Amino acid sequence: MNIYTADQPKKEAPGATAEDVVRHDAEPVNSAKIRKPLYEARKKIFPKRAEGRFRQFKWIVMLITLGIYYLGPWIRWDRGPFAPDQAILIDLAHRRFYFFFIEIWPQEFFFVAGLLVMAGFGLFLITSAVGRAWCGYTCPQTVWVDLFLVVERFIEGDRNARMKLDKAPWSFEKIWKRVSKHAVWLLIGVSTGGAWIFYFADAPQLLLDLWTFQAPAVAYLTIGVLTATTYVFGGLMREQVCTYMCPWPRIQGAMLDESSLTVTYNDWRGEPRTHGTKKAAAEGKVAGDCVDCNACVVVCPMGIDIRDGQQLECITCALCIDACDGVMEKLGRDKGLISYATLADYNANMALATGNGAHAINPNIVRDADGHFHDKVKHFNWKIIFRARTLLYMGVWAAVGVGLLVALLSRDRLEVNVLHDRNPQFVLESDGSIRNGFTVRILNMIPEPRVISLSLEGLEGATMKINGMDQPDSRSFDIPADPDKAVTLKVYVTVPRDQLHDDEQHFHFLAEDKSSNEHDVYKAVFNAPADVKNKDHH
Amino acid sequence: MADKHVDELSGVETTGHVWDGIRELNNPLPRWWVWTFYACIIWAFGYTIFYPAWPLLTENTKGIWNVTNRSVLKDELAVASGAQKVFVDKIAAMPVAEIVKDKSLSEFATAAGAAAFKVNCTPCHGSGAQGGVGYPNLNDNDWLWGGSAEQIYTTIAHGIRDTGDPDTRVSEMPAFGEMLKPEEIQNVAAYVADLSKQPVTSGDPAAGKEVFATNCVACHGDQAQGNRDLGAPNLSDAIWLKGSGEAAIIAQVTKPKHGVMPAWTVRLGDTTVKELAVFVHSLGGGE
Ligand code: SF4
Ligand code: SF4
Numbered sequence: 001m002n003i004y005t006a007d008q009p010k011k012e013a014p015g016a017t018a019e020d021v022v023r024h025d026a027e028p029v030n031s032a033k034i035r036k037p038l039y040e041a042r043k044k045i046f047p048k049r050a051e052g053r054f055r056q057f058k059w060i061v062m063l064i065t066l067g068i069y070y071l072g073p074w075i076r077w078d079r080g081p082f083a084p085d086q087a088i089l090i091d092l093a094h095r096r097f098y099f100f101f102i103e104i105w106p107q108e109f110f111f112v113a114g115l116l117v118m119a120g121f122g123l124f125l126i127t128s129a130v131g132r133a134w135c136g137y138t139c140p141q142t143v144w145v146d147l148f149l150v151v152e153r154f155i156e157g158d159r160n161a162r163m164k165l166d167k168a169p170w171s172f173e174k175i176w177k178r179v180s181k182h183a184v185w186l187l188i189g190v191s192t193g194g195a196w197i198f199y200f201a202d203a204p205q206l207l208l209d210l211w212t213f214q215a216p217a218v219a220y221l222t223i224g225v226l227t228a229t230t231y232v233f234g235g236l237m238r239e240q241v242c243t244y245m246c247p248w249p250r251i252q253g254a255m256l257d258e259s260s261l262t263v264t265y266n267d268w269r270g271e272p273r274t275h276g277t278k279k280a281a282a283e284g285k286v287a288g289d290c291v292d293c294n295a296c297v298v299v300c301p302m303g304i305d306i307r308d309g310q311q312l313e314c315i316t317c318a319l320c321i322d323a324c325d326g327v328m329e330k331l332g333r334d335k336g337l338i339s340y341a342t343l344a345d346y347n348a349n350m351a352l353a354t355g356n357g358a359h360a361i362n363p364n365i366v367r368d369a370d371g372h373f374h375d376k377v378k379h380f381n382w383k384i385i386f387r388a389r390t391l392l393y394m395g396v397w398a399a400v401g402v403g404l405l406v407a408l409l410s411r412d413r414l415e416v417n418v419l420h421d422r423n424p425q426f427v428l429e430s431d432g433s434i435r436n437g438f439t440v441r442i443l444n445m446i447p448e449p450r451v452i453s454l455s456l457e458g459l460e461g462a463t464m465k466i467n468g469m470d471q472p473d474s475r476s477f478d479i480p481a482d483p484d485k486a487v488t489l490k491v492y493v494t495v496p497r498d499q500l501h502d503d504e505q506h507f508h509f510l511a512e513d514k515s516s517n518e519h520d521v522y523k524a525v526f527n528a529p530a531d532v533k534n535k536d537h538h
Numbered sequence: 539m540a541d542k543h544v545d546e547l548s549g550v551e552t553t554g555h556v557w558d559g560i561r562e563l564n565n566p567l568p569r570w571w572v573w574t575f576y577a578c579i580i581w582a583f584g585y586t587i588f589y590p591a592w593p594l595l596t597e598n599t600k601g602i603w604n605v606t607n608r609s610v611l612k613d614e615l616a617v618a619s620g621a622q623k624v625f626v627d628k629i630a631a632m633p634v635a636e637i638v639k640d641k642s643l644s645e646f647a648t649a650a651g652a653a654a655f656k657v658n659c660t661p662c663h664g665s666g667a668q669g670g671v672g673y674p675n676l677n678d679n680d681w682l683w684g685g686s687a688e689q690i691y692t693t694i695a696h697g698i699r700d701t702g703d704p705d706t707r708v709s710e711m712p713a714f715g716e717m718l719k720p721e722e723i724q725n726v727a728a729y730v731a732d733l734s735k736q737p738v739t740s741g742d743p744a745a746g747k748e749v750f751a752t753n754c755v756a757c758h759g760d761q762a763q764g765n766r767d768l769g770a771p772n773l774s775d776a777i778w779l780k781g782s783g784e785a786a787i788i789a790q791v792t793k794p795k796h797g798v799m800p801a802w803t804v805r806l807g808d809t810t811v812k813e814l815a816v817f818v819h820s821l822g823g824g825e
Contacts, residue, residue, distance in 0.1 A: 040566035237570070244568060423666030427822060430680040430775035432735075437677075437822055467820055468641060492822045 045303035048159035052322025061137045062146055073198035082483035083447035090200050105445060114404040118397055125393035127255040129385045131262040135315040141241050144234040148185055155181045159298055185235040193226030239302045242315055249312050259384050263316045264341040265307040268353035271361040288363040289337050295327050296320035296338055306338055345378035352376055415443040416511035418522045425527045434528045435494040442511050444481035452479045452511050459507035459526055461499030465492045500532040630809045634687040637816055644816055651817025654810050667821055671781050672797055679823035680777040683707055684766045686825045691815035697801035706801055709769035715792035722749045727787040733762055733774045
């Protein structure tokens with residue numbers, strides 16, 4: 001109790017006896033007796049192995065995602081003798097990103113930004129349509145926890161055996177099992193961190209270097225850090241990562257609407273739950289489909305009860321659907337007591353079962369006499385996925401994708417960039433002609449050597465001189481360009497004074513691969529003193 | 539009020555605090571979170587042991603690793619100059635004319651020379667090496683003492699009219715104001731101005747040609763083309779160190795001004811002077 005909540009004591013008349021004093025019926029909030037711990041230890045969760053179509057689907061997704069992650073860097077892709085033959089490679093030292101037939105230079109990073117935008121909209125789309133499918137199926141946290149649980153189950157057994165082992169005193173068996181479990185987990189951690197660094201260097205060579213202790217220190221450090229995070233997040237923290245650390249469960253509130261599919265316990269047919277239907281019938285009580293077997297609770301990797309309604313902790317892994325479907329099948333009842341359902345359908349069915357809230361749930365209302373669901377009961381319908389909101393997300397997602405594709409197919413592999421000397425802008429030569437300096441950068445973006453011709457377009461009378469090239473002044477130079485490299489040239493352009501008619505004359509630098517006709521043009525300006533304009537007057 | 543208030547919806551006890559009817563749930567923090575917090579505190583103390591941290595009366599604790607931003611910078615500079623050593627050693631051993639021909643070496647020398655130029659040369663020659671009246675523009679192709687890399691190197695190394703260097707470049711145009719009559723000076727100025735196609739207003743170029751032939755050809759040459767051995771400027775071109783136009787020419791002939799450049803080897807060392815020469819040679823006028 002504090003000043004905000006304390007009751008105002010009544011005023012006492014003077015001369016009252018002790019008996020007259022008002023006695024408050026109160027207990028201190030902060031007494032040692034009732035004080036709760038300020039910090040709570042993690043409550044252990046022992047998820048039971050689930051079986052069913054969603055579990056099946058999750059195994060497949062796990063196989064594909066882990067397969068891509070671990071094997072990705074080992075795929076080879078021939079790019080000729082002047083580029084690496086690794087299909088997926090982030091070459092930080094040379095600032096190149098290779099993805100199969102695509103090679104990205106740093107200035108083309110917008111492709112990666114575009115992919116991130118697509119990933120963002122893809123996530124919005126998936127979440128607004130089918131809820132936290134990302135969390136439930138493909139999030140690395142979920143996938144690796146699943147993998148760690150496979151190991152745990154293999155070594156320590158399923159839920160009951162694990163709980164027993166956890167409670168058991170330390171024995172040789174317990175030590176042996178715990179040690180081997182953590183050892184395998186650490187091994188998975190090491191290979192996870194190891195796979196990561198293979199994306200940044202030639203994988204076979206790096207593996208060899210790692211074994212022979214020739215690899216750079218940062219490689220070992222990265223493996224160490226990722227081993228630690230994989231082990232701690234996947235083995236020790238598990239659901240705590242989703243519940244306390246990840247921002248996505250919080251953001252999803254804004255992503256879901258009443259038409260989004262989420263894992264739902266359909267209490268309109270499940271309640272009131274009961275252990276024995278026959279007994280309930282004999283007592284004249286209504287009985288829902290839920291037999292309170294807690295199968296949905298024991299499989300949940302988040303340790304929650306989906307029957308409490310939608311919760312922040314639920315990652316929609318759908319394992320409780322599998323568990324419940326199994327029970328319903330055994331009992332010969334309709335599957336889908338726990339199912340993917342939209343809030344709109346759920347509310348409609350609830351209204352039906354409760355007579356619009358007039359009474360408690362009566363599951364008999366939702367069925368006809370023959371035990372089939374009433375026509376008014378709403379079931380899952382694929383069409384719900386296509387609505388204004390998701391179509392908008394799909395549209396944006398596809399537009400960005402098409403834009404990137406067009407940009408990719410039409411991009412240049414030969415570029416010329418020019419920087420005009422600003423200090424000085426122009427130089428007077430001894431014969432009176434005017435010279436401008438330029439830094440010209442020719443980008444040969446294919447992994448083959450080429451000869452690029454650099455020439456002047458426009459600017460009558462102008463000639464070029466290029467530092468380091470043994471060639472007399474001319475309007476065109478043949479520049480040898482190394483494969484997959486940029487050449488930087490210091491170019492001096494000189495125009496005789498009598499050919500100049502303005503202090504700012506526009507012209508082009510043209511870079512051209514004569515064998516493939518690929519070319520790029522840069523618009524440049526030639527500066528001269530203002531008095532070149534008046535030369536006719538004196 | 540004896541019973542602790544329990545939130546109906548969540549079944550969680552509240553702290554008793556109410557704001558506008560909103561009650562605070564009394565959910566305990568996860569314990570690992572607190573461990574992380576303690577770990578951070580230990581880390582912070584460890585940090586103050588290894589790194590400079592605690593303020594004392596006159597200074598601060600140095601930390602047992604004795605690492606500061608300065609020491610880090612010093613180490614990084616040492617690493618950087620270690621990496622440059624390959625180039626620097628080669629530059630020290632090679633003549634400038636050879637350095638200019640070596641692609642990677644000349645690239646390095648140009649960059650190093652540009653840096654040295656910014657620090658040492660810009661006060662006179664300008665940040666773009668464009669010079670000014672009395673200070674030569676180093677971008678153009680007009681050279682008093684020669685524009686090959688080797689000649690530029692010699693000029694920078696020994697300076698011009700630097701009394702401290704026995705090998706310095708020296709040239710001294712006499713003050714013709716004491717030897718010639720004013721109209722002779724006017725005429726000779728008209729003659730040179732006309733040679734380089736500048737407008738002539740006051741003097742007589744034809745008469746000036748006579749004066750030039752008797753007094754000036756010895757140094758500036760019979761075509762007024764100059765002489766690099768003597769540092770005598772070309773008077774027939776468009777570039778005028780001390781200013782163009784008759785008036786400026788008359789002033790220079792009457793009482794010449796002579797610029798001075800220090801000999802740089804003593805101050806910067808031979809390698810840096812070589813780098814400077816390569817840089818200046820790359821500016822567009824190099825021969
Ligand atoms: S409640 Fe069901 S869907 Fe949600 S996390 Fe638990 S098992 Fe998965
Ligand atoms: S598995 Fe099905 S029947 Fe069993 S408790 Fe869960 S919801 Fe009820």
